[in-house]
Structures are given as C-alpha cells and as structure tokens.
Amino acid sequence: MDIQVTDLSKIYSGNVSALNGVSFHIDHNGTFALIGKNGAGKTTLVRILSTQLMPTSGRAFINGSDVVQDAREVREIIAAVPQEARAVPWMTPMQTITSYLMWRGYTHSESRTMARDVLRSLGLEDQENLKNRSLSGGQKRKVLVATALASEAKVIFMDEPTTGLDFISRKELWDVLAGMKKDRLIILTTHYLEEAEQLGDRIGIIDHGRMVDMGTLEELRGLTRYPLSLKIFARNLELPDVTGQVRRLADGEIQVLTTEDQAYGLVTSLLASHIRFNVQEISLNTIFESLVQGGANGE
Amino acid sequence: MFRGVPTANRNVGSQIYASILVNSIYAMVNYPVTLINTLLAPLSILAVVTFASHGTLLPVAAEGALIMNMVSSGTSMQGDLSHLKNDMRLQDMVVSSPTGPGIYIMGMALSEIVYSIPTLAVLVVFNILFVHLTAFGSVILFLDMATIFTFSVSLGFLLSTLSSDIVQSWAFSGILSPILTTIPPVYYPISYIPLPFRYLAYISPTTYSAQIAQNAAHFISISPRFRGCTGRFFFP
Ligand SMILES: Nc1ncnc2c1ncn2[C@@H]1O[C@H](COP(=O)(O)OP(=O)(O)OP(=O)(O)O)[C@@H](O)[C@H]1O
Numbered sequence: 307m308d309i310q311v312t313d314l315s316k317i318y319s320g321n322v323s324a325l326n327g328v329s330f331h332i333d334h335n336g337t338f339a340l341i342g343k344n345g346a347g348k349t350t351l352v353r354i355l356s357t358q359l360m361p362t363s364g365r366a367f368i369n370g371s372d373v374v375q376d377a378r379e380v381r382e383i384i385a386a387v388p389q390e391a392r393a394v395p396w397m398t399p400m401q402t403i404t405s406y407l408m409w410r411g412y413t414h415s416e417s418r419t420m421a422r423d424v425l426r427s428l429g430l431e432d433q434e435n436l437k438n439r440s441l442s443g444g445q446k447r448k449v450l451v452a453t454a455l456a457s458e459a460k461v462i463f464m465d466e467p468t469t470g471l472d473f474i475s476r477k478e479l480w481d482v483l484a485g486m487k488k489d490r491l492i493i494l495t496t497h498y499l500e501e502a503e504q505l506g507d508r509i510g511i512i513d514h515g516r517m518v519d520m521g522t523l524e525e526l527r528g529l530t531r532y533p534l535s536l537k538i539f540a541r542n543l544e545l546p547d548v549t550g551q552v553r554r555l556a557d558g559e560i561q562v563l564t565t566e567d568q569a570y571g572l573v574t575s576l577l578a579s580h581i582r583f584n585v586q587e588i589s590l591n592t593i594f595e596s597l598v599q600g601g602a603n604g605e
Numbered sequence: 606m607f608r609g610v611p612t613a614n615r616n617v618g619s620q621i622y623a624s625i626l627v628n629s630i631y632a633m634v635n636y637p638v639t640l641i642n643t644l645l646a647p648l649s650i651l652a653v654v655t656f657a658s659h660g661t662l663l664p665v666a667a668e669g670a671l672i673m674n675m676v677s678s679g680t681s682m683q684g685d686l687s688h689l690k691n692d693m694r695l696q697d698m699v700v701s702s703p704t705g706p707g708i709y710i711m712g713m714a715l716s717e718i719v720y721s722i723p724t725l726a727v728l729v730v731f732n733i734l735f736v737h738l739t740a741f742g743s744v745i746l747f748l749d750m751a752t753i754f755t756f757s758v759s760l761g762f763l764l765s766t767l768s769s770d771i772v773q774s775w776a777f778s779g780i781l782s783p784i785l786t787t788i789p790p791v792y793y794p795i796s797y798i799p800l801p802f803r804y805l806a807y808i809s810p811t812t813y814s815a816q817i818a819q820n821a822a823h824f825i826s827i828s829p830r831f832r833g834c835t836g837r838f839f840f841p
C-alpha cells in the first residue's frame with residue numbers, strides 16, 4: 307500500500323485552518339499511528355484521505371489514485387470508522403456488520419457469514435443478536451471496528467477506535483488489529499500513546515496542522531536531543547553537573563533526560579554513592595511532549 | 606482469518622438492499638410496533654374528515670390519506686438521512702466504501718416505500734372499497750402517487766443536506782406535514798375553500814396531486830381551461 311500526500315491544506319469556513327501544508331509518504335503495510343493534541347488536525351487529515359472531505363489545496367494519492375479526482379477508485383479499497391461513528395442503537399451487531407458488508411457489495415448471505423466470523427473473533431458471538439443499545443461502550447466500539455475489519459479493504463482508517471475502552475478491551479482490540487495488519491495498511495489515530503507505541507509500525511506526530519515528525523519509535527527517539535531517561539529515587543539530591551533536562555516529579559523523585567554519554571557518567575556517580583535509580587529509553591510520551599511542545603528536549 | 610475476498614464485480618443489488626435493510630426492514634423486524642406507526646396519522650385524519658362530513662367525504666379522504674402517506678414517506682427521508690449522517694456518522698462510512706452516492710440515496714428512497722408498505726396496504730384496501738376507479742383511473746392514480754412521492758423524497762433529500770443536527774430535522778418534519786397534507790385540500794375538495802384563499806392552495810404541490818386523484822375518480826372534472834381547475838364537486 308502506498309499513500310502520498312503533498313502540501314495538503316484545509317481551511318474550514320470561518321477561516322479555521324486545520325491543515326497547513328501536510329506532506330508525507332507511507333509505502334508499507336501495517337499500522338500507521340497518528341498522534342497529536344486535540345485540534346491538531348488528525349480527523350481532518352483522515353477525513354480527506356478517506357474521501358469524506360475536500361482539501362482546500364494540495365493533493366493526496368492512495369495507491370496512485372487521487373482522493374479527489376479518482377475518489378471512486380479510492381473507495382474500492384478503503385474503509386473508515388469515523389471518530390464520532392456510533393453503532394445504530396436499535397440494530398444488532400450482526401445487522402450492523404452485515405449491512406455494512408452489503409454496502410461493500412457482498413451478497414446478504416456472504417455478508418452474514420463474514421459478520422459471524424468477525425464477531426466470533428472479537429468474542430462477541432453471544433451478543434450478535436442483542437440490540438447495540440444493550441452492549442457496553444467498549445462492545446459498541448468493537449462492533450464498529452469489526453465492520454471495517456471484516457471487509458476486504460486494503461487501507462483502513464480508524465479515528466480513535468479505542469477511546470473510552472478499558473485497558474483490557476483495548477488490549478483485546480490491539481490483538482485483533484495486530485492480526486489484521488499483515489496484508490493491509492491501518493491508519494489509526496489515538497490519544498493513548500502507549501497504544502501508538504504498541505501498535506504503530508510507524509508513528510506520525512501532527513501539530514497545528516503540520517506533520518511534525520514521522521518514523522518508527524526508534525527513529526523518533528533519535529530525533530530528540532535526550533533519548534535516555536534516568537529516574538533517581540532520592541529526594542534533595544545534589545546532582546552533579548549534567549547536560550540534559552532535570553525534572554522534579556510529583557512524588558519527589560528526580561527525572562533526568564540526557565544523552566548516552568552524559569548518562570554514563572551520571573550512572574557511575576550514582577552507583578558510587580549507592581543511590582537507587584533506573585535508566586530507560588524515553589517513552590513516546592516524552593518524545594511527544596518534547597517534539598510537540600517544543601520543550602528543551604526538542605530544541 | 607476472515608473471508609476478505611475482494612469482490613471484482615460488486616453486487617449493486619446488495620448495495621441498494623443494504624440501505625433498505627438499515628432504514629426500514631431492520632426497524633420493522635426489531636420493533637414491530639413501527640409497522641403501525643405510519644398508519645396512525647393518515648388514518649386519524651381520514652376518520653375525522655369522514656365523521657365530520659357524515660361519511661360523504663370518505664372517498665375523497667381515502668385518496669387524501671394515500672397522498673399523505675406518499676408525502677410523509679418521502680419527507681421522512683429527510684429525518685432518516687440526517688440521523689444516519691449526523692448522529693451515527695454512518696453516511697461517512699458509506700462514503701468511504703464502494704457504494705456511490707446515487708446508489709445510497711436510491712436505496713434510502715426505496716426504503717421509505719418499503720417502510721410504508723403496511724400502511725399502503727391498508728390504504729389501498731380503503732381505496733378499493735370506497736373509491737370506485739376504472740382501470741385507467743387506477744393507472745392515473747398510481748402515476749400521481751409516484752409523482753408526489755418523487756417530489757417529496759427529493760424535498761426530503763434536499764432538506765437533509767441542509768440540516769446539521771436532529772433538532773433541525775425535527776423542526777423541518779414538524780413544518781412539512783401540516784403545510785403539505787393537513788391544510789391543503791388533500792382530504793377535502795378545494796371548492797370548500799373560500800375563493801380568495803383558494804389560489805393560495807395552489808402553492809402546495811399536493812393540491813395538484815389531489816386534484817388529479819379526485820379527477821381520476823370523477824369526483825371533480827378538471828376542464829382544459831384554468832377556470833375549471835378549481836373543480837366542481839359532484840357528490841350525492
Ligand atoms: N467542521 C468544522 N468546521 C470548522 N472548523 C473545524 C471543523 N472541524 C474541525 N475544525 C477545526 O479544525 C481543527 C482541527 O480539527 P480536527 O478535528 O481535525 O482535530 P483532531 O486532531 O482530530 O482533534 P481531536 O483529537 O480533538 O479529535 C480544530 O481547530 C477544529 O476546531
């Protein structure tokens with residue numbers, strides 16, 4: 307799969323600029339996780355790529371087809387679960403998925419068989435004939451995700467599919483997504499950074515309508531100035547001089563973001579003074595904060 | 606894992622049927638009470654007009670109820686489309702699928718007819734019993750109903766593109782039914798309206814529809830000249 311986006315902009319009525327010349331290229335299968343603050347432009351980007359919204363300027367191609375001019379071809383291979391989509395309350399999960407697959411052109415009986423398979427794989431077989439309204443919030447989201455997953459679509463857009471799910475349900479969905487991504491491209495937006503970390507073969511960070519950075523977690527980490535985090539379990543400690551960013555955490559512990567060289571010296575001195583600590587590569591949370599907020603680590 | 610077989614030739618019939626399932630059949634199957642829901646409005650006005658006229662207007666009102674049914678099934682499209690678009694975001698999911706807009710809208714329009722089939726059946730029986738139509742008259746009435754449905758479904762579609770939330774669509778529905786079916790001379794002859802106001806009735810397309818229906822049943826005669834269009838009412 308291949309998505310090519312060039313200088314894409316979107317200005318909504320009222321002169322709200324949601325996308326500001328976004329350009330990027332995805333040429334792999336798997337999961338592409340899009341992260342960014344509220345209002346960063348994730349939904350706008352996803353809606354343009356999934357042919358629901360016209361860009362103000364710029365172009366985007368999915369497998370070589372223009373999302374505006376060749377929308378028909380694009381729609382043959384994509385599926386989307388919008389951020390605010392809801393399972394129709396008076397329909398059953400079976401009916402929800404069956405009808406969606408019929409819109410994709412499968413016959414009624416093919417659709418029912420496919421729907422039953424996907425419901426089983428999501429552990430919803432006991433709920434398949436209950437009304438959606440009687441499902442839990444997480445089960446409802448799963449039904450929506452299942453519509454796209456059951457389909458043959460090669461590129462699937464999911465805008466915050468796991469928002470509101472408990473940790474266990476989210477992990478269940480991760481497993482399903484991980485199983486589905488082998489021969490397709492799943493573009494997923496999320497506010498759960500550990501989810502992007504877990505699922506995203508590549509991660510894109512969008513801020514103020516621009517793609518700030520994208521790459522594998524490793525590559526993003528490489529973009530930050532201080533890729534290591536030392537957590538020191540001691541209060542009122544006089545730190546030796548160190549190049550990096552020092553933060554006092556709420557529980558009184560100290561976090562030092564620093565480079566590998568600096569960390570080496572610091573670790574040696576901590577060991578010598580028998581102070582407890584741990585060292586980790588910085589998490590996506592920290593990367594995100596530094597790249598988006600332009601904190602000291604990012605500059 | 607799943608039978609994700611790409612469909613080279615997508616089944617257009619399935620795509621249309623999907624809209625009919627979602628917008629009518631599933632609702633009727635899951636909540637059988639909806640089967641009588643569309644029957645209530647036309648039948649109650651029919652009853653009131655019949656009682657108030659001591660039965661003389663029953664045939665006219667039976668045709669009127671048919672017109673009201675076609676108009677309200679058509680305009681329901683407005684609320685249904687905006688509900689699926691704005692509240693469920695289902696329309697966005699369909700947009701990002703191989704179903705084109707024309708197929709989606711056609712399926713939705715047909716679903717409105719399917720949804721009103723139980724009501725239609727009852728009203729057709731009423732019309733067979735009380736309106737004695739010739740074969741030619743029946744054809745005219747059928748075409749008349751098809752035309753008024755096409756008009757109202759188009760109006761419903763147009764309004765759904767304008768409304769951005771459910772409160773707005775409720776407002777539209779509340780306005781449409783009285784101004785298109787209750788007030789205009791649909792359930793009663795136009796000659797009952799005092800003359801200066803009679804011309805106002807012609808603002809509503811349902812007035813023409815009712816005139817054609819009443820003419821098909823020979824309740825009125827529409828002369829070729831406009832003067833006659835107001836109709837003369839032949840009743841015992
Ligand atoms: N229909 C609209 N009309 C006007 N402005 C809009 C519209 N939709 C979004 N915006 C604006 O565009 C910007 C980007 O919105 P978008 O929904 O793309 O953000 P997002 O990254 O998806 O945010 P969130 O994480 O909260 O879902 C915001 O400033 C928003 O206010």
Ligand SMILES: [Mg+2]
Pocket residue numbers: 348349350389465
């Ligand atoms: Mg969003």
